[in-house]
Amino acid sequence: MKVLVADDDPVTRESVQAALEAEGFAAVTARDGDEALEQWRIHRPRLLCLDIMMPGTNGYEVCRRIRAEDDQVPILFLSAKSEEIDVVVGLELGADDFIRKPFGKREILARLRAVLRRAAPARRERKCFELAGLTVYPAELAAERDGSNIDLSPREVAILQLLHERVGEAVPRHDFLDRCWGLDYYPDSRTLDQHISKLRKRIEIDPENPVIITTVRSVGYRSGTLRGPRPS
Amino acid sequence: MKVLVADDDPVTRESVQAALEAEGFAAVTARDGDEALEQWRIHRPRLLCLDIMMPGTNGYEVCRRIRAEDDQVPILFLSAKSEEIDVVVGLELGADDFIRKPFGKREILARLRAVLRRAAPARRERKCFELAGLTVYPAELAAERDGSNIDLSPREVAILQLLHERVGEAVPRHDFLDRCWGLDYYPDSRTLDQHISKLRKRIEIDPENPVIITTVRSVGYRSGTLRGPRPS
């Protein structure tokens, strides 16, 4: 997830960058407002942290210009002088949060996540879905089959969700890694197989002859069948 | 939908008003606590945003007086950046959320809607609610199980309330911190676990095998089981 950090003070800039990168964000940096705008156009980060006081174009102005093009992307202001932050500015520019310096690594990460969570598409996942007799409740990290409950880990739910989204399709292994593990993560090992194996043991009636998750050799896995579903 | 905004700072008051009106709410405003009470009697808004520090009758006091007449209407506190929000006091008074200034338009709208959504279906429960055999009396800061009484702190009530609102769901740890501790709280520690642990010792029959509050590893906690128990 790309995040833009704009601050003229190299110490702040770099420490924020380091904190973000340590948590798996890709930080793009800028030294001043104009550079921020330029980087914004190039990278289109999913979130911006803007220092208010910067040489040249200041943070407010950068915000205003970005808002002209995109009124969605979350913007978080950093400021050295708390007194100068004005509530009205926050409301009018569409800022999402303000953080006063000095701030801790934990604080900025927590707020940034809060902002992302809030800005995230308010999509309410459907309450449950079914996969060959197994009812999965994503919000509850649980599933049910024949009346008995099975707890699932977030990863397992993600796997089942992906299979459900593409029922009948052979979903390539790589897509699972992408979706369930995160983009640039690439275990070149038996990780996925292992998860599938464990999952089968818990959700299949007969794990030796899987019905819910079937293997598609040299491609990946599939749930359900194209047309003509008969496990006969 | 009528909303009352009480704040002695005209800038905040007017910008919040504008933000609300832009989204289709009818904002009624008040400059201080007494005016807020007066407007409350006249308009009976469906939601209140109260600044904590106001000349004369402060926000907490306004809340207390309104609660004497109506323990349903959602109340949301605004607080200036410098003051510590006393979440415990707020929870005791029956506050529904806290917002720290300065705040973004999106933040206040998001929180306001969240509060409304929460309050809408199951209005503040009559007097009590049940959670796996435990009857909780929020107003009395107490619970009852098998006839014996258990005293609870406001924080504990808040935790149980959140679990009740989302029975069956795996409620993320962060949601507890947000709701039960308030903003600006970034514990890097086992604070939540500690509270859960203490709570379990007092409310569970067998704290080693919790039934009321179960943990959902890597997510948070859950109470109860699947909501739609049978899609049969």
Next chain:
DNA sequence: CACGGCTTTTACGAACTTTTGAAACAGGTT
């Protein structure tokens, strides 16, 4: 300003999950 009662943090073991490497296995080809 010490004391008691809370709450939060620290510290660390226990429990659980994920990853990995090795080896057995299965399907399809030659």
Next chain:
DNA sequence: AACCTGTTTCAAAAGTTCGTAAAAGCCGTG
């Protein structure tokens, strides 16, 4: 049948997350 390729399983190593006791921190009281 021998081979090649990709999959499954196993067991153990790594890595996380959780629970809790104990220490530290807070706050109002006497």
